[in-house]
Amino acid sequence: MNRSDDRVLIVGAGPVGLCLALKLAQDGIKSTIFEQLADENFLDQVPRAGTNHPATLEMYDEIGLYKRLEPRGIIAPLFHYWDRAKGELIAEFDHAVLKGDTRFPFALQCERIKIVEEALKMAKANPLIDVRMATEFVGFVQDAAGVTAFVTNQAGEEESVRGGYIVSCEGARSVVRKELDIEFEGFTYPDRTLNIEVAYDFKRHGYTDRNYISDPEEWSNLFHWKGPPERWRVHFPTKPDEDPDALTKPEAMQARLQGFLPTGRPFDIVGCNLYTVHQRVAQRFRKGRAILAGDSAHVNSPIGGMGLNSGIHDAFNLADKLARIWRGEGDDSLLDLYERQRRHIAVQHTQAQTIRNKKLLMEKNPAVRERNHAELKRQAEDPKLARAFLLRTSLIESVREAAQIT
Numbered sequence: 034m035n036r037s038d039d040r041v042l043i044v045g046a047g048p049v050g051l052c053l054a055l056k057l058a059q060d061g062i063k064s065t066i067f068e069q070l071a072d073e074n075f076l077d078q079v080p081r082a083g084t085n086h087p088a089t090l091e092m093y094d095e096i097g098l099y100k101r102l103e104p105r106g107i108i109a110p111l112f113h114y115w116d117r118a119k120g121e122l123i124a125e126f127d128h129a130v131l132k133g134d135t136r137f138p139f140a141l142q143c144e145r146i147k148i149v150e151e152a153l154k155m156a157k158a159n160p161l162i163d164v165r166m167a168t169e170f171v172g173f174v175q176d177a178a179g180v181t182a183f184v185t186n187q188a189g190e191e192e193s194v195r196g197g198y199i200v201s202c203e204g205a206r207s208v209v210r211k212e213l214d215i216e217f218e219g220f221t222y223p224d225r226t227l228n229i230e231v232a233y234d235f236k237r238h239g240y241t242d243r244n245y246i247s248d249p250e251e252w253s254n255l256f257h258w259k260g261p262p263e264r265w266r267v268h269f270p271t272k273p274d275e276d277p278d279a280l281t282k283p284e285a286m287q288a289r290l291q292g293f294l295p296t297g298r299p300f301d302i303v304g305c306n307l308y309t310v311h312q313r314v315a316q317r318f319r320k321g322r323a324i325l326a327g328d329s330a331h332v333n334s335p336i337g338g339m340g341l342n343s344g345i346h347d348a349f350n351l352a353d354k355l356a357r358i359w360r361g362e363g364d365d366s367l368l369d370l371y372e373r374q375r376r377h378i379a380v381q382h383t384q385a386q387t388i389r390n391k392k393l394l395m396e397k398n399p400a401v402r403e404r405n406h407a408e409l410k411r412q413a414e415d416p417k418l419a420r421a422f423l424l425r426t427s428l429i430e431s432v433r434e435a436a437q438i439t
């Protein structure tokens with residue numbers, strides 16, 4: 034590697050790009066991150082994802098990020114499945130059964146915005162990471178020795194930056210993926226999901242910090258977030274032809290919330306957004322020296338909280354491969370191994386599980402619903418089955434499975 038190629042170029046200071054840079058720096062590898070947002074508007078982003086599973090918490094801990102996130106989040110050892118039509122708790126899963134498998138037998142409810150805020154501070158303080166804020170990545174070329182990225186820098190000037198590899202962590206609309214002409218295979222659900230944020234204590238009605246609520250007419254998810262203000266996020270399905278403005282009118286959202294939990298008093302709504310859900314995986318995760326990770330490589334429904342988590346797992350897997358290449362322990366074929374391992378997990382675990390999760394919550398056939406609920410109850414009540422279930426949902430199983438792929 035010559036001097037100008039001695040770094041990894043990372044597009045996007047999202048959770049995946051920042052964790053990748055921090056992990057590479059631990060291995061002594063320099064990186065440059067291009068982030069289109071500026072310091073002034075970086076924290077104005079929608080909070081988004083927030084359920085961080087045990088396998089991911091172990092990774093955050095490895096780079097010193099966990100201790101910064103824990104005080105900003107909620108430790109959630111439990112999660113619930115509810116039957117809305119019957120108003121019944123079907124199953125309570127307790128991560129305590131994973132005590133022998135992980136140092137983190139719980140999920141941490143901590144939104145993406147807090148993760149990137151803390152990780153960005155760490156990246157800026159690290160001499161091996163060059164963070165370029167307000168810098169939009171517009172394209173790149175690659176050759177046998179490295180890559181050249183083209184950016185519009187903070188001063189509005191066009192600039193080219195040289196590196197050994199480029200990693201696309203700029204999210205679902207990845208410029209790198211499009212330039213490489215890699216197909217984003219999959220589908221988009223016709224209906225959108227409405228997310229309403231409410232300042233209200235749902236625990237007094239028996240809910241825990243994470244709840245999946247099945248209903249043939251209107252399934253939902255209910256999650257607790259640390260304040261101020263202390264908030265709960267309720268997700269609702271919408272019909273494909275419903276007008277977005279009508280859906281987010283305060284009176285329409287109040288009516289929906291009262292349908293979900295009739296309290297007779299208006300809920301204190303502190304935010305809302307409407308989003309489209311895609312289930313897609315890039316056909317390739319690597320072409321030459323350009324590699325995809327996180328949402329750039331795969332997107333999925335947030336039911337089960339797997340998108341951000343599996344993106345962080347990509348970052349750690351890839352950092353390990355790049356470090357081995359840097360140390361001369363292997364060649365670029367290690368990047369094909371990254372693709373084999375992480376694409377397999379994206380298709381067989383993340384996609385399959387999130388599609389199943391949605392189906393389970395919206396199931397209309399009463400006999401199938403009964404059977405599904407009985408099965409969940411059985412799994413939650415038997416410690417051996419509960420452990421197997423939680424190894425899967427906590428993503429520990431997917432990390433172990435990826436490591437077996439050669």
Ligand SMILES: Cc1cc2nc3c(=O)[nH]c(=O)nc-3n(C[C@H](O)[C@H](O)[C@H](O)COP(=O)(O)OP(=O)(O)OC[C@H]3O[C@@H](n4cnc5c(N)ncnc54)[C@H](O)[C@@H]3O)c2cc1C
Binds near residue numbers: 049204208327328343
């Ligand atoms: C409402 C909602 C709830 C969710 N809940 C969960 C959950 O509970 N658990 C979970 O695991 N996942 C969840 N997800 C998914 C999760 O947010 C994403 O999977 C995750 O943020 C992906 O991280 P990333 O770093 O790959 O990309 P992003 O978070 O999208 O970050 C990309 C970064 O790249 C920057 N960028 C983009 N283009 C350019 C460019 N051309 N030049 C420079 N910079 C650029 C962006 O500004 C951004 O900072 C949720 C998503 C949504 C929408």
